[in-house]
Amino acid sequence: MRLEGSTSFLKKRSKTLLILAVVCTTGTQSQAKCELGAVAVLPLQFEHGHYLVTVDINHRAARLILDTGAFATSLTLRAAQRLGVPMSQVGIESVGIGGNRHTYGGTAAQMQVGYMNANGMRLAGANFATGNGTDAPDGLFGMNMMAAYDIDLDIPGQHAILFSADGACRQPTVGGIAPPLYAVKLNYVTNDREANIDVTIEGRRLRAIVDSGAAQTVMFRSTARRLGVDIAGFTAPGHHASSGIGPDRVASFTQVFANVDIGNLHIANMPIEVLDQENNGANHEHTGSLLPDPSGGGTGYADLLLGADFMQKVHLWISHSSQKLIMQYPPAASVLPK
Numbered sequence: 001m002r003l004e005g006s007t008s009f010l011k012k013r014s015k016t017l018l019i020l021a022v023v024c025t026t027g028t029q030s031q032a033k034c035e036l037g038a039v040a041v042l043p044l045q046f047e048h049g050h051y052l053v054t055v056d057i058n059h060r061a062a063r064l065i066l067d068t069g070a071f072a073t074s075l076t077l078r079a080a081q082r083l084g085v086p087m088s089q090v091g092i093e094s095v096g097i098g099g100n101r102h103t104y105g106g107t108a109a110q111m112q113v114g115y116m117n118a119n120g121m122r123l124a125g126a127n128f129a130t131g132n133g134t135d136a137p138d139g140l141f142g143m144n145m146m147a148a149y150d151i152d153l154d155i156p157g158q159h160a161i162l163f164s165a166d167g168a169c170r171q172p173t174v175g176g177i178a179p180p181l182y183a184v185k186l187n188y189v190t191n192d193r194e195a196n197i198d199v200t201i202e203g204r205r206l207r208a209i210v211d212s213g214a215a216q217t218v219m220f221r222s223t224a225r226r227l228g229v230d231i232a233g234f235t236a237p238g239h240h241a242s243s244g245i246g247p248d249r250v251a252s253f254t255q256v257f258a259n260v261d262i263g264n265l266h267i268a269n270m271p272i273e274v275l276d277q278e279n280n281g282a283n284h285e286h287t288g289s290l291l292p293d294p295s296g297g298g299t300g301y302a303d304l305l306l307g308a309d310f311m312q313k314v315h316l317w318i319s320h321s322s323q324k325l326i327m328q329y330p331p332a333a334s335v336l337p338k
Contacts, residue, residue: 003282005074005234006260012134012320017132019020025042032084032139036150036164036321037159037163037164037337038106038115038162038163038164038337039114039115039149039162039163039164039251040068040113040115040116040160040161040162041114041118041159041160041161041162041336041337042054042113042114042159042160042161042162043158043159044066044155044160045063045158046158047135047137047307048158048215048217048279049214049215049216049307050066050137050168051064051065051066051160051212051311052064052065052066052137052159053066053113053141055076055111055112055141056110056111056112056113057084057085057108057110057111057122058085058108058109058110058112058183059082059084060078060082060086061136062138062139062142062279063138064137064138064141064206065139065141065205065212065213066137066138066141066160066212066213067140067141067142067143067211067212067213068143068146068151068153068210068212068213069183069209069210069211069212069213069214069305070140070142070213071120071142071143071144071194072123072124072140073123073124073140073141073142073144073145074124074126074128074129074139074140074142075106075123075124075138075139076125076126076127076129076136076137076138076139077085077104077123077125077238079138080104080106080123080125082138083108083138084109085106085108086104086106086108086232087106087122087146088104088106089103089104089319090103090105091106099180101164103125103126104125105122105123105125106122106125106136107120107121107122108120108121108123109231113145114162116162118145118245118295121145121254122249123139125139125152125194128298137316140213143194145203145302146160146162147320148149148320149163149164149192149293149320150162150163150164150317150318150319150320150321151160151163151317151318152177152317152334153210153212153311153315153317153318154217154222154315154333154334155308155312155315155331156310156315156331156332156333156334157333157334157336158333159334159336161334161336161337163321171223174326177315177317177326177332177334178328178332179328180328180329181326181327182262182263182264182265182326182327182328182329183263183264183324183325183326183329184197184198184262184263184264184265184324184325184329185197185198185208185263185323185324185325186318186319186320186323186326188323190291193288195209195318196208196209196302196322197209197210197262198262199260199261199262199303199304200259200261200262201227201259201304202227202228202257202258202259203259204227206223206270206303206304207302207303208262208302208303208304208305208306209302209304209305209306209307210306210311210316210318211306211307212307212308212311212324213307213308214215214305214306214307214308215307215308215309215311216273216307216308217270217271217272217273217304217306217307217310218252218272218273218274218275218304218305218307218308219272219273219274219303219304219305220274220275220277220278220279220303221234221274221275221276221278222326223303224255224274224280225306227257229255229274231274231276232274233255233274234251234252234253234274235251236253238253239251239252239253240252240253240254240273242299247292250277250297251274251276251277252273252274252275252276253273254271254272254273254274255271255272255273255274256269256270256271256272256281257270257271257272258268262325262327263267265314265327265329267317272304279302279303298328298333311330312313312331313329314327314328314331315327315328315329315334318329
């Protein structure tokens with residue numbers, strides 16, 4: 001796909017600035033310097049279309065898929081047993097691509113994530129498939145571990161970097177990520193940290209979430225119909241089968257869209273995987289809300305999931321401090337905080 005943009009959202013800053021240094025404008029102080037201190041620098045490993053972070057649970061290493069589309073941090077039941085996290089079934093289900101699964105819950109007596117101590121963390125559990133063999137991921141690293149922070153999804157540098165989000169810093173200029181930079185407003189729905197963004201595809205406004213747990217950018221069948229896509233591709237030669245947290249594999253096919261706009265970033269000829277699965281916002285002209293279920297499904301009413309393939313092409317910063325998704329294209333590695 002080809003990406004274009006209008007005038008850069010942010011002015012060029014000195015290349016010597018660290019990524020944690022920002023300049024912002026507040027209601028009472030112009031161009032005040034805000035420091036977003038690094039809370040954790042998490043190295044990423046790319047395997048089978050997913051980015052994995054390693055955390056310490058009960059003094060054992062756990063490899064979790066970095067999943068900004070899941071609310072809860074979760075373990076497979078097999079991993080929970082290995083890591084010494086007792087699980088018991090709860091009365092809710094995990095919802096996602098491929099359907100629903102029974103959900104379990106347990107508490108990690110000890111948990112360390114980067115510099116963060118998360119002892120006593122409540123974890124979800126499910127029988128969802130995260131791969132095959134002894135090297136399969138142990139679960140999902142969800143937004144309940146990240147939503148309180150600015151999140152630098154530094155795929156070019158193979159890191160996820162979490163920064164304290166200063167609520168007084170509303171219009172930051174991010175140092176360490178070189179222009180050209182683009183942005184789109186974060187729409188907060190259920191609380192002050194769960195957000196979606198507006199995306200326009202072929203002139204139709206949709207809602208999307210950044211879903212690093214999805215290997216590919218996907219849209220649902222109902223959304224494709226609204227865009228006039230011929231869904232005969234689900235059974236045409238060359239169609240695919242996609243999977244997610246649910247037990248079922250879902251028919252899908254790739255559709256190339258000529259015009260996609262995310263804020264002031266224009267994307268020409270963007271391939272998106274169309275899923276033969278409905279979403280709950282199917283009957284709305286404009287999806288009004290994103291309602292992640294508390295068990296960790298996380299997709300809610302989103303029309304579009306911006307997956308890992310998109311993150312490989314566009315460097316993303318989920319900036320709660322400025323209430324924007326900041327995008328760098330072409331992407332380059334961040335300057336790591338010291």
